Amino acid sequence: MGAAVLAVSLLLGACGDAAPATPAPAVLVVAGRQVDFVAELSAGFVEGVQRVPGVGHRAVGPDIVDNASELRTIQDYLPGERGSITLFTFAPELFADSLGRAATAGTPVVALHSVPAAGSGVQLYVGNDNRTLGSELGQAMASRLPADTEGLVVIGSPHPGVTVLDDRVTGVREALQRLRPAVTVIGPFDTKQAPGANKQAWRTLQEANPGALAFIGVGGADAHSLALLRDTTTRRVDAGFGTDPYALELTAAGEMVLLSTEPYLQGLLAGAIQARCAKEGRELPAGWLPSPGVLIDRAGAPAIIERQKTPEARSAWFAPLADEILGDLDDRLRPLDDAR
Template sequence: MRILGALLAALLTMTTAGCSGSRRPGAVAFLVASRQFMFVQEMTLGFAHGVESVGGVAHSETGPGVADSTAELKAYRDVEAAAPGGLSIFTLSPELFADSLGTTTATGLPVIAVHTPPAPGSGVSLFIGNDNYRLGEMLGEAVAGTLPADTGGVVVIGSPSPGVASLERRVAGVRDALHRLLPSAVVVGPFDTKQEPSANLRAWQTLRNANPDAIAYIGVGGRDVASIASLRAVGREEWSAGAIGFDGKSLGLAQKGRMALVSTEPYLQGDVAGRLQALSAKTGRPLPVGWIQTPGLLIDSGNAAAVIGRQISQARRSEWYDDMADAIVRSPEQYLRPIGQV
């Protein structure tokens, strides 16, 4: 993969050498790993809204239909060829993009990593995203809160991309919270639950069949939400369910107290990236340097109805997020942490 990244970096060297002086200062782009994921759709909606909130800057949002690193690398080359005045990127494979991004950032193009931290050597100095350990900890605490403290039994953890650093941090947070709050429970996993939707559902069905007496099933990736919600909708009351992310069915279950959810708040991440990128393109304002830590949101029976209402329309989302996004962009130094702490 490093060879592929190096080859792309060489191609980009030729591309950017020819267009570094002809970038379109009034246009910014957002490249994503897969338009299939609901949380990515939320990010792109937020990015578009953020750019339009600043005004006077064109924007584009693109990426492969499914999670495919090779396809995203090709899309990256296409975005570079369009010579935008700024680039935001979400990828599931930051190491694969390190060389290419290093070439891009060396030209002076403002680049923001969104949702997934940039790899060392990429030259990307601004990351907008969550503390993934804390997200996992929040979810573990929420699931533990649905069970007696002396509960024994097995808790099953699944991940659609084992080995991905951000998801591993979530797993660590879940595990530590469960060990602290349910010391008699046995935590197993993370098991590979796959990124493709039907494969993910089959993986969770297999885990359920293999562990019929488990006291809880917890997914740490956005793909897991729909599958666990499908199982929970017909599952026994004796087991608990939790996931990071949300969809319509899971929000309905959370409203009934039958599922714990932690949202990464991807719309907010995209919104902040869009505003910062547009201001940079429009006014020359430099991007902040560091990690803008955006908060996660625990969704349960107390606030699920409000979140369901938020998701009805773009206008509702804007009403929900505008004040926070504006505060972050107006005074980013209040939200910044060193990027090395990610």
């Protein structure tokens, strides 16, 4: 049996029972469709749904990050008549009451990329172990600093207080403090989400800390700004999350280190699970499906740059891993309470 067929076969057993005559569409509700990693989540979601013939898909949400607008958007989908829901939001607590009503109505909901808030009634979460990813990035940065180095490492976050980003900060900080105890880690400082404000925030932090050993951003906008702010006189190695093209080029040159949360894969997994369960009329599996990330250094950057050049290259890259995860779903699911 082929990998894709095996993945579909095993996925059927993870859902529930009784196929509807016309499956409801799979709906993705997102915050900020113009945000780069949200676009990756959305593209992966479409591919995941398209793995299941006969199930339609729809993506809705504000163009720019606007929690209130996203909350208004989701209200039309809570009863489930317009399809099951996969939700990515920067503010899970804000959506807890609405998602609780969706759960009461029997509407299947998948939380994507951000851990669902207590009381939301969401039973399935697809996302990273963000503390572990932060630790991996912190270890990579520590390896670039001599053991007896003293000085500052500055951490920034576009959304302090957002659980997944705070967990990345914790992972980075713990790794640096463990491996380079003479280094002082400060932050996270609020670096803002909007591109212009984010770049200005990092410029201000760099002007205030001209001798810093490194600047590390835990949001996607941060890596882009840190890349743009470098010039020919910059000698330190900075770090961030994501696959921003400018940051990738600098990573290939050995001037940055990146950690990709692989949002395309997350969207693909959520879309495939949601579509299959919609088609078969089955309940969603329950728990946390951890989605792996990848550390990108000088050696690995060229392959990621090629992967990101076309939708076809990206799809081919992720297909075997998606088949493997979907084919081993029951064994990979962890308790939702463990999600971080």
